Amino acid sequence: MVLVVDLDGTLIKNDLFLERLVYISFSNPLVLFWIWIHSKNYVDFKTRILRKFIIKPSSVIYNELVLKYIADNRHLYSKVILLSASPHFYVEKIAIWTGQFDLYYGSSVVNLKGIKKVDFLKALDIEVFDYIGNSKDDLPIYSRARRGLNFNGTELCEVL
Numbered sequence: 001m002v003l004v005v006d007l008d009g010t011l012i013k014n015d016l017f018l019e020r021l022v023y024i025s026f027s028n029p030l031v032l033f034w035i036w037i038h039s040k041n042y043v044d045f046k047t048r049i050l051r052k053f054i055i056k057p058s059s060v061i062y063n064e065l066v067l068k069y070i071a072d073n074r075h076l077y078s079k080v081i082l083l084s085a086s087p088h089f090y091v092e093k094i095a096i097w098t099g100q101f102d103l104y105y106g107s108s109v110v111n112l113k114g115i116k117k118v119d120f121l122k123a124l125d126i127e128v129f130d131y132i133g134n135s136k137d138d139l140p141i142y143s144r145a146r147r148g149l150n151f152n153g154t155e156l157c158e159v160l
Contacts, residue, residue: 001146002129003077004121005066007084007091007106009134010151011098013061017086020049043107047087055090057097065156066132069149070100077130079103083120085113085137115140132156 008015024032035052039045070080082095082104091106110116114137121129121141131138131145134152142148148159 001077002126003070003073003080004083004117004126004129004131004141004145005070005080005101006131006133006135006138007082007086007094010132011063011066011082012094013063016055016060016090017046017050020053024049024052041109043087043109043111046085046107046111047089050087050090055093057093060094060097062098063151066151067098067100069132069156081105081126083112083117085111085117113137117141118144 005011008017021032024035031052035048036045039048074080079102080100082091082101084091084106086106088106088108091104095101095104105112105120107113110120112120117138118141121127128146130147130149131141132149132151133141134150138148138150142150142159145159149156150159151157
């Protein structure tokens with residue numbers, strides 16, 4: 001049995017990409033435009049935006065409920081995986097900093113969001129898993145998970 005955990009809005013309380021995007025939009029829209037026209041695709045755009053800032057995993061606001069769930073239930077899982085639509089370099093920093101994950105994957109060519117996460121897990125030969133997420137974008141993965149947990153901002157709730 002595998003536990004798969006989402007990053008933005010789940011393991012961490014905010015979405016750093018959206019925060020950076022808004023910041024650049026207001027502080028220097030020309031930089032945002034330059035990044036957009038020089039990006040190969042959406043994943044490249046996200047990566048370029050996040051690389052414009054130094055991301056210190058120690059300064060990220062972690063979701064203590066999710067970290068506690070992982071720690072308390074680790075014995076139930078053969079592997080705990082961090083899987084996110086965020087760029088891989090960023091997912092890797094967070095996963096290594098927390099020390100809670102056996103494997104971690106972020107977007108590199110394909111944006112690992114929604115059904116793409118399901119396809120990615122199938123490619124890894126992971127058919128049975130529990131999933132912790134927080135978004136309507138997670139509905140396709142919840143529908144294939146053995147057990148789904150949703151972080152709604154204050155608590156973890158079972159997804160039926």
